[in-house]
Amino acid sequence: MAFRVGAWLEERTGWRSSLRAWVESPVVGGAPWAAGMAAAVATCVGILALTGITLMTAYGASPQAAWASVHFVQFVQPRGWIVRGLHYWAAQALLVLALVHVIHGALVGVYRKPREVAWWATLAVFGLVVGEAITGGLLPWDERGWWSRVVEGNIIGLAPGIGGWLQQMMAGGSELGALGLARAYAMHVAALPFLILALLALRRSVVRRHGWVDASTAVAVDRRRQLARNALVAVAVIVVVFALTGNTHGAPLEAPADPMGDYPARPEWFLMTLYELRKLFHGVGEFLGTTLLPGLAGAYLALLPWFDGPRRPRSLVVGAPIALMVLGALGLAGVAMRKDAHDEVFSRQRAKAELRASAAAKLAMGGVPPEGALAMVRADPELRGRDLFDQHCASCHVLGDLGDPKKATASKLDGWGTAKWIAAMVHDPDAPEFFGRGPYQGQMPSVDTRPKDKPEGEKWTPIVKSDADRAAVAAFLASQGDEPGEPPSAPDDAARERGEKIVSDQCTSCHLYKGDGDLEGNDDAPELAHYGSIAWTRAQVANPSTAETYRDKALDPERKKHMPRFDKDLSAADVDLVARWVRAHGRGQSLP
Amino acid sequence: MEKQVVLGAAWLLRDGDGVKAWSVTCPHLGCSIDHLGTGGFNCPCHDSSFDPQGRRVAGPSPRDMDTLETRVDDGVVLVDFRRFRQGTAEKAPVG
Numbered sequence: 152m153a154f155r156v157g158a159w160l161e162e163r164t165g166w167r168s169s170l171r172a173w174v175e176s177p178v179v180g181g182a183p184w185a186a187g188m189a190a191a192v193a194t195c196v197g198i199l200a201l202t203g204i205t206l207m208t209a210y211g212a213s214p215q216a217a218w219a220s221v222h223f224v225q226f227v228q229p230r231g232w233i234v235r236g237l238h239y240w241a242a243q244a245l246l247v248l249a250l251v252h253v254i255h256g257a258l259v260g261v262y263r264k265p266r267e268v269a270w271w272a273t274l275a276v277f278g279l280v281v282g283e284a285i286t287g288g289l290l291p292w293d294e295r296g297w298w299s300r301v302v303e304g305n306i307i308g309l310a311p312g313i314g315g316w317l318q319q320m321m322a323g324g325s326e327l328g329a330l331g332l333a334r335a336y337a338m339h340v341a342a343l344p345f346l347i348l349a350l351l352a353l354r355r356s357v358v359r360r361h362g363w364v365d366a367s368t369a370v371a372v373d374r375r376r377q378l379a380r381n382a383l384v385a386v387a388v389i390v391v392v393f394a395l396t397g398n399t400h401g402a403p404l405e406a407p408a409d410p411m412g413d414y415p416a417r418p419e420w421f422l423m424t425l426y427e428l429r430k431l432f433h434g435v436g437e438f439l440g441t442t443l444l445p446g447l448a449g450a451y452l453a454l455l456p457w458f459d460g461p462r463r464p465r466s467l468v469v470g471a472p473i474a475l476m477v478l479g480a481l482g483l484a485g486v487a488m489r490k491d492a493h494d495e496v497f498s499r500q501r502a503k504a505e506l507r508a509s510a511a512a513k514l515a516m517g518g519v520p521p522e523g524a525l526a527m528v529r530a531d532p533e534l535r536g537r538d539l540f541d542q543h544c545a546s547c548h549v550l551g552d553l554g555d556p557k558k559a560t561a562s563k564l565d566g567w568g569t570a571k572w573i574a575a576m577v578h579d580p581d582a583p584e585f586f587g588r589g590p591y592q593g594q595m596p597s598v599d600t601r602p603k604d605k606p607e608g609e610k611w612t613p614i615v616k617s618d619a620d621r622a623a624v625a626a627f628l629a630s631q632g633d634e635p636g637e638p639p640s641a642p643d644d645a646a647r648e649r650g651e652k653i654v655s656d657q658c659t660s661c662h663l664y665k666g667d668g669d670l671e672g673n674d675d676a677p678e679l680a681h682y683g684s685i686a687w688t689r690a691q692v693a694n695p696s697t698a699e700t701y702r703d704k705a706l707d708p709e710r711k712k713h714m715p716r717f718d719k720d721l722s723a724a725d726v727d728l729v730a731r732w733v734r735a736h737g738r739g740q741s742l743p
Numbered sequence: 744m745e746k747q748v749v750l751g752a753a754w755l756l757r758d759g760d761g762v763k764a765w766s767v768t769c770p771h772l773g774c775s776i777d778h779l780g781t782g783g784f785n786c787p788c789h790d791s792s793f794d795p796q797g798r799r800v801a802g803p804s805p806r807d808m809d810t811l812e813t814r815v816d817d818g819v820v821l822v823d824f825r826r827f828r829q830g831t832a833e834k835a836p837v838g
Contacts, residue, residue: 298774302788305772305829315828325826325838411752413767413775415787430789433803437830500787 174378177371179362185259188252190381194388195245202238203340210290212336214329215523217292218407222515222524225401236396239403242284244392246421253277257455257473260465265361267456272354274452279347281421286339288419292332292524294504297408298416300335301327309438326410406507407524415500417491424480427487448476502552510534532742536732539725543717547589550736560589560712567737568632568683570640574625577615590710594675595661598624614657623650632683632734654679666698674703689730693718750824753811754778756795764811764822765797771804773829784808805832 161167178186209228211220224231253273256262262270285303289296304327308318323330396402418426425441432440451458451472458468491497511528519527528534537553545554547561556563563584566572580595581587596602598614599621605611615621626641627650633640641647659668661676669676677700681687690697694716695705706713717726735742752767752775765784767775774788783800784793791802798807812823828835 302772302774308828309830411749411767411775413777413787416774417788430803437803496785497787 174374176374178374178377179371185255186377187380187384188248188255190384191248191388192245192252194385195241195248195392198237198241198389198392199245200344202234202241205234206238207340210336212290212333214292214332214408214525215521217290217332218404218524219515219519221291221293221404222512222519225404226512226516232401233396236399236401237392239401240392240395240399242287243395244388245280246284248388249277249280253452254473254477257452257469260459260469262455263459264456266357269354269357270456271453272350272357274449276347276350276354278449279343279350283339283343283347284419284421286335286343289332289335290339291404292408293405294408294412294414294508295403295405295416297327297410298414299418299422300331302416302418303422306441310442311438404508404512405504406511407528409525409528413500414504415497420484423484423487427483507534532728532732535725536728536742539721539729540732540736543721543729544733547712547714549584550733556584559584561714562586562589564733564737566739568629568734569738570622570625570629572737573628574621577621577624590713591675598657615653619646620649620653622646624653625650627651627654628679628682631679631681632687634685663698663702677701683734685727685731685734688734689727692721692730692733693723693726751826753822753824754784754797754808755813755820755822760815762813762815762820763797764813764820765808766811766825766827768809768826768829769804770806770809770827770829770834771802776808805830806834809834 157167206224209220209224209231211217221235224235226232256270256273261273285300289300304318304322307321308314310317319325321331321334322328323332323334417423425445428444429437429441455469459465460468507528510531510533511524514527514531514534515524540548540550541553544550547559548554548564549556549559550564550567562576575582576585577598578600579585579597581592586592586595596614599618600613601607601611615624623646626643627647629640630647641650654662655664655668658664658676658679660671661669663669663676663678663680665680666678678687678698681699687700690699691701691714695701695714696703696716701714704710706716717729721729732742753764754767754776756763765776769776769786769788769791771786771789771791774786776784776786776791776793779785782795784795784797785791786802786804789803791804792800793804793808794800797810809825809827811825814821814823826837828837
């Protein structure tokens, strides 16, 4: 049946005989490994086209939809991550292979007369492939894509004459927004691929006319051998791209782009050379160094047919400059990456960006609202609470990975409000992780350790007589922070009641408990009722100097480095949020 | 007039009864400038640094941090947010 259909078609189109004629025609010139390079490039292009069209069926090119749709492909759609990963890794492979292909072509002299036009087409295609990588990087509308494009746009804006206009055209306004994304998308999926295909067709027609090498001197190779070799190369490329995809589970997706954020932007890896080159030039030289130098390199490659002549040594006019460019590019990129790897501030910012990325990805599993992924992230109490703590609390306090333990002057909040934290704190209040480096240093006595100013033999009574009593005090105070619906911190009623008795008998000469106490009128030690509850924490963040927490002298200017009040700087909702966040994370939980 | 639209971000500094403001956008190539614990400012992208008054100290930035006009109205700080062209020594508004 298949044979009869084939024969029917053969009679009308002649496909079988033309195919046979092509397969049986020899390949003139036989530069087999170079042909293998072309096959590798073509395989990448094929993967990119197939996966690209598949991705288009799920992508939404608007700032509200883009990140959410890419997240959907990456994390929700069955096998979507494979499609996206193949597209991403085939693109990286294409950049490397295309560059090697171009350099190899230059070294073997494919640009020579009469193939100059084919050479220019090759160079132009390479430029457009870089354009595909740059426009494609923006499409997820994540932090990395958005910030790299902002910086790249500003670099383009520096070009004399049309720079400013071009920048605005690409960004779609004075800021990179919805129009800029739509334009990048149109470039990526239609304009650039069309131009690339047109240039490849031009290149092919030149090659048809002249062959890749001079037919008079070259040997002819059996095309079937070359096709087999190409198939082998294609399989190898496919295996590598699949392996990379599996290894990274698709492709990276950072948090939704936040123009208000403090993302440490870096260019894509293939632009790292230019990034480092830029640092060598300042002021007016910046434009010269970062546009003129790469421009000169491009012009040199384009004009190779004229630099290379029969009476000039090729190693000097072709080999040396290309080796210099490749080594220079690799060296600069290496320097840039090395600097970042050793930059402590940058690593901290990277860690923050990665945390945001995974938090946003997790959050979006519950669905992204119509206002978009950025609105989703901004409204998330967990991420916002963390940001608030980082901005307002972490300069003195430590909690989890936030705050600097070496510079902290206030209590470490990991475990704050739990019986364990309280038991350790009442034993040694002046430990560096409690009051030891802050304004309350030396103010609170240990409940069970003899003070240094009372030598052995002098009369001294500990506040608690045994470890069991100290545990009872800790259990009782921890129970003050319990909220309805949570499991009780001190389920043992007897211990809690014993703790309450000790606290109200022994601690209220300085502390308040339910408004009573403070026999000595120090006004220094805080109210212990509801200590560690949401209400207590909120009151403390809003204003430490109320009867609910640290009382009259909490904001005394004499008390250096005291905790400030935040009710003037933060909205009531933010005070409430940061209080809940601190309380939850102190207990090793997160906000619901 | 549309309300609750996020336009941009600024660093604010109390200055007597008033408030000084600088756009967080780096005049070099537009990254977000961070405030350092030591009081100055730094851009994480190309390492331009600025003193606590927003004056250029080191790095590729062609000008000082862009100041924004502010007014304090009944305890609320109003900032006249603007964008400026990046990479030029002159502070030229865009948009």
